[in-house]
Amino acid sequence: MLHRDDLKVSRRTGFVADERFYWHHAGVITSGCDIASFNPGGGEFVQPNSGTQGYFENESTKRRMANLIDVCGLLEKLDTATVKKRAAQKEELCYFHSRVYVDKVEDMSCRNGGDAGDFAFFGPGSYNIAALAAGCCIEAVNSVLDQALDNAYVLCRPPGHHAERDRGMGFCLFNNIAIAAEHAVRNRGKKRVAIVDWDVHHGNGTQQAFFERSDVLFISVHQDNLYPPSSGSLNEVGAGDGEGFTINIPLPPGAGDGAYKRVMEAVILPSLKKFDPEIILVSCGFDASFQDPLGCQMVTSLGFQQMARDVLSLDIPIVFCHEGGYSPEHVPYCGLRVVEEMAGLEKSNVNFYDDGLNYGYQACQKWQEDVVQKVCELHAL
Ligand SMILES: [Zn+2]
Known part of the structure; x- marks a missing residue:
């Protein structure tokens, strides 16, 4: 193990984590198999999980990622001070969300919490935590646009990309990345903002925000028809002025590092180069x-690292906003490799081996390449 002093980084990378993100409580649940169990408090026939491990979306994946980055020595090489940690104002949340919805979440948060819409459970006080998540993403955008940092990672929670204008969805209360993108347009005068969403679920909320806009390019690579159901198909390409500025790549289940590499090379990087964004925001699930x-x-930590390397290679101001990821064992390693890449770390202190590298079908398969080809034809890439 290298002494911390010997860890060498080449970029100024902001890293935003906050104890309060871990205090958001997304309820107690059993599994996704039993509809009767989708009630905070537990299912009818299956023992509910309890405590902090209660829900798929819980704080442990994020806390463990932050802790790994700390104990391996990387944290000392990151900038934890430049990005101002603050809650988004209500007016900022309303860059995307309706006032009625924001007021509703605030009101519920002052009581006992509840469901903000569709599988978006929260407990008392989560309004403030969700507003902090959005505010930190806004400030990360400011820091990279001010060139105070080369890039920034916001380990925010709750996540945001499913949250729609009028309702929370899929563990998301406020759409952090849509609000941050809107901030870049409204307050920083940016005319071309790109969002790359590689969370395995479709970023339906973000898509909704910019579906008719040509100033924000939205690219989502996700598992076909996962969550939300029937969302993020190939032919959702934007409408009106926004036609062609929404790009969906719905991959069949079983896609590994090879398929994601192909998507990056054939779709995401060419689209970004064509659009020429002034800032890139990554929905990093x-x-x-x-x-x-x-x-x-089947993506491995090296697969995520490669995707980070690819988007960083464009040398455009970039902010990563944390979204999903529910494996307490694997998320920390994936997150570490991405942040190491962002910082340009010469040599990692952490050696580990991903079993997933040995899986069959890690290379891009024909049925995955077929999807890539269809997207390229549709968007003239
Ligand atoms: Zn997800």
């Missing part, structure tokens, strides 16, 4: 991991 309980893809 780690649930395409081969160990994730809520997806059926």
